[in-house]
Amino acid sequence: MGITVREPSGLSERAAAERLAEYGPNELSQPRPPRLPVRAARQLADPMSILLLIAGLVTLIVLGEIPEGLAILTILLVNVVIGVSQETKADHAVRALRTLTAPMAKVVRDGAVRRIPAAEVVPGDVVQVAAGDRVPADARLSEATGLGVDESMLTGESLSSDKRAAQADGAGGTLADRHDELFAGTLVVRGSGVAEVTRTGARTEMGRIASALGGGVKGPLAVELAQVSRRIGLVAVMAGGVMILIGLSRVQRGEAALLDIILAGVALAIAAVPESLAAAVTTALALGSQRMAALGVIVRRLPAIEALGATTVIATDKTGTLTTGHLTVTDHVTASEIDLWRGALRCNDARDGLGDAVDVALAAAAERHGLRPPPGEERLAARPFDAETRSMAVITATNEDRPLLTVKGAPEVVLARCVPGPETERLARAVSGLADRGMRVLALADKRTDDLDAAGLRALGLVALSDEIRPSAARAVTDCRAAGIRVVMVTGDHADTARAIAEEVGITAEPVVTGAALQALGGADDGRSKRSARLREAAVLARVDPGTKLDLVRALREDGQVVTMTGDGVNDAPALRNADVGVAMAGEEGTDVAREAASVVVTTGDLGTIVAGVREGRRLRHNVSSMVGYLLTGNLAEILIVLTGLIAWPDLVVPLLPVQLLWINLVLDGIPAIALGVDRPAGDPLALRPTGGLLSWPVLTRIALRAVAVGALVFSAVEVARRLGWSEEQVRSQAVLALVFARLTLAYVVRARRRTFERGWWRGRSVLVAVTATAALQILVTVIPVLGAPLALVPVPPVGWAMALGAAMLSVIVCDMVRYRAGLVVSPSGPAPGGRG
Numbered sequence: 001m002g003i004t005v006r007e008p009s010g011l012s013e014r015a016a017a018e019r020l021a022e023y024g025p026n027e028l029s030q031p032r033p034p035r036l037p038v039r040a041a042r043q044l045a046d047p048m049s050i051l052l053l054i055a056g057l058v059t060l061i062v063l064g065e066i067p068e069g070l071a072i073l074t075i076l077l078v079n080v081v082i083g084v085s086q087e088t089k090a091d092h093a094v095r096a097l098r099t100l101t102a103p104m105a106k107v108v109r110d111g112a113v114r115r116i117p118a119a120e121v122v123p124g125d126v127v128q129v130a131a132g133d134r135v136p137a138d139a140r141l142s143e144a145t146g147l148g149v150d151e152s153m154l155t156g157e158s159l160s161s162d163k164r165a166a167q168a169d170g171a172g173g174t175l176a177d178r179h180d181e182l183f184a185g186t187l188v189v190r191g192s193g194v195a196e197v198t199r200t201g202a203r204t205e206m207g208r209i210a211s212a213l214g215g216g217v218k219g220p221l222a223v224e225l226a227q228v229s230r231r232i233g234l235v236a237v238m239a240g241g242v243m244i245l246i247g248l249s250r251v252q253r254g255e256a257a258l259l260d261i262i263l264a265g266v267a268l269a270i271a272a273v274p275e276s277l278a279a280a281v282t283t284a285l286a287l288g289s290q291r292m293a294a295l296g297v298i299v300r301r302l303p304a305i306e307a308l309g310a311t312t313v314i315a316t317d318k319t320g321t322l323t324t325g326h327l328t329v330t331d332h333v334t335a336s337e338i339d340l341w342r343g344a345l346r347c348n349d350a351r352d353g354l355g356d357a358v359d360v361a362l363a364a365a366a367e368r369h370g371l372r373p374p375p376g377e378e379r380l381a382a383r384p385f386d387a388e389t390r391s392m393a394v395i396t397a398t399n400e401d402r403p404l405l406t407v408k409g410a411p412e413v414v415l416a417r418c419v420p421g422p423e424t425e426r427l428a429r430a431v432s433g434l435a436d437r438g439m440r441v442l443a444l445a446d447k448r449t450d451d452l453d454a455a456g457l458r459a460l461g462l463v464a465l466s467d468e469i470r471p472s473a474a475r476a477v478t479d480c481r482a483a484g485i486r487v488v489m490v491t492g493d494h495a496d497t498a499r500a501i502a503e504e505v506g507i508t509a510e511p512v513v514t515g516a517a518l519q520a521l522g523g524a525d526d527g528r529s530k531r532s533a534r535l536r537e538a539a540v541l542a543r544v545d546p547g548t549k550l551d552l553v554r555a556l557r558e559d560g561q562v563v564t565m566t567g568d569g570v571n572d573a574p575a576l577r578n579a580d581v582g583v584a585m586a587g588e589e590g591t592d593v594a595r596e597a598a599s600v601v602v603t604t605g606d607l608g609t610i611v612a613g614v615r616e617g618r619r620l621r622h623n624v625s626s627m628v629g630y631l632l633t634g635n636l637a638e639i640l641i642v643l644t645g646l647i648a649w650p651d652l653v654v655p656l657l658p659v660q661l662l663w664i665n666l667v668l669d670g671i672p673a674i675a676l677g678v679d680r681p682a683g684d685p686l687a688l689r690p691t692g693g694l695l696s697w698p699v700l701t702r703i704a705l706r707a708v709a710v711g712a713l714v715f716s717a718v719e720v721a722r723r724l725g726w727s728e729e730q731v732r733s734q735a736v737l738a739l740v741f742a743r744l745t746l747a748y749v750v751r752a753r754r755r756t757f758e759r760g761w762w763r764g765r766s767v768l769v770a771v772t773a774t775a776a777l778q779i780l781v782t783v784i785p786v787l788g789a790p791l792a793l794v795p796v797p798p799v800g801w802a803m804a805l806g807a808a809m810l811s812v813i814v815c816d817m818v819r820y821r822a823g824l825v826v827s828p829s830g831p832a833p834g835g836r837g
């Protein structure tokens, strides 16, 4: 193992800035965002836009209906503008998130260690890497301690490559043979090292072979929405087809023109597709992710928002999540203070107060006891801390002739390697007393030997580190319980320490299951299922290695739970990737590996932050289902009216003109839908338990029943108008008015938990504004003839307004009856419906 004691002082900030200007940022070029015209063209190329364009042109040129044709084309324009602006907004949000989660690098500048964005690394920089880091640039090693790097992404070699410091002569050969070089983009899996950057950006080995980065993965919500849209598209086309078929008989009898009927059929199909749905959901997700970022929850993959909302179990680390993670040595047991603290300094990887929290705390404690790292001692070999072995070992050359092995780690691991005797036994007995107080206990031991694995060590003593409970943790645990979310603590720490902390934050501490107990359940098939059962029921998992986290995630998910799991270590990646939501820490505390595997990165690792994320997720999920309910119920009601009207009112030819259908669906509908997407329903969103899929049978039934109710009420209003002998324009205006008002009240029907206009309904500001504005717009185009003309709308007598309002109010009552009958009231005390939908 190469050893260099040279402490390189790195580049100066000035030199680094000059080089950055010369070589450019250390990143692979990102595809440029499309320009505005390109975005607009894409929107226009959409099949619906093409249909609209044709419909508009036909109305304008072939039929010569100039105001109506222009109105259709204006609606098309409005749609393209809305589409482009939403897409741009969502894009910006995603980009902003990307910069928030940009990888960082540790470099030495002006002699001090700094954390800087990896993009600012320049050739000549001295970088430090440690287990869990992604290598920021190609570099030549000057120091390496037990360094192993996973280079499979470059070499295809699945085994990690051992690295050593460069010799003067330098090595060449294939990538896999270059053991003294680090390559950008590869992952450090163990040990640590210092290296000088040789190439950055596109000049790195990775840059040479880099292809475009993969696009976003579609989440369950996107998939579900695509499905919803496809199904509705089908219904829409069918409705349009039926309309044309019915109309054709009329054409045969000479009562209508073929083109009018076809246009009306096409318009109905366009109107029935909830085109604002996808845009509204994307906007809602993008805005939701921005709000979450403000709370310290950075969503790396948008669908994770929704999965967070559906969470039923949070599996959390102890240190840093339930506690602050600022460890301090508050107690120790030893026969020789000097030997204990010397050992703590030798077997220590912290530097200048940076590094592993345990090591930093031990170095500070040693300093408080008047000790500093002995000068002139050289590290000959080291085995860095490893969560699997729960220990760390170093061999140092001291003043005496034989090298000294120092080991520190979990007491049961270290003391087992010590010479049995009264001192070792006394220490072993002291462990529980310290751990019961919630402290993390480590043992230290040493021996004159050059064997890292030697036994027969001399026990130096115990150190106990305490870690303050985060004030917000207990609150978060209570919130979770109220929301029906189970919190499970998973830790590598001692069972007694874990239990003490669990009790303090309010996690039911029983049963505490230890790694050893799980292992005892053994390998047989039967054992495995017992093991899963044990994992599923555990409230605290103590002394488990990271592999167990993966087993826990699997066991819980098999049980139908939606699992949010925190993790920050190198070995946590598989569990994070397999959980429904993997949560990693931003900054110093987490590793790049964990962050990349996680779908969510939090800036403060406290459980309260994660719960805030769940809260947002639940709100968003509720909002999306409100949007779906709102748009589908309204559209279905409209289809019903047009089809029944077509049969019942032959004198009207078509119950609603194409331009009126488009006005209702493409202009009026979008506004409340978007508002519902960013809605703040009354009460704590955590109480909004996830209720299966967006379009489960109960949901579909409810939509259908409500649509029939709304349709029937509007139909009656129009029927009365006809009986009263109103003109054709007035009857159609009455239909539009009643339909718009009834649909607007649906916004309040769908967002309510128990009943429409329940307490606090007016507080959702966005919905109130959207509904009022839309209603005002409709009133204006109805009463002001100039505005109404392009839409063929005319003023109606007062009784018409009364009927429209009546239809709206009655539909609320009927819809609420449907809610109760279908048993779809969201009740905080009711049974939690199954997690996965």
Ligand SMILES: Nc1ncnc2c1ncn2[C@@H]1O[C@H](COP(=O)(O)OP(=O)(O)OP(=O)(O)O)[C@@H](O)[C@H]1O
Residues within 6 Å of the ligand: 317, 318, 319, 320, 356, 358, 359, 385, 386, 387, 390, 391, 392, 408, 409, 410, 411, 440, 441, 442, 490, 491, 492, 493, 494
């Ligand atoms: N730097 C270190 N050197 C030696 N041993 C350590 C070090 N850090 C931790 N240990 C030992 O390894 C055990 C597991 O530590 P680890 O950091 O893996 O726990 P963890 O799972 O991250 O726990 P937590 O949930 O508290 O974060 C500790 O209880 C301690 O005994």
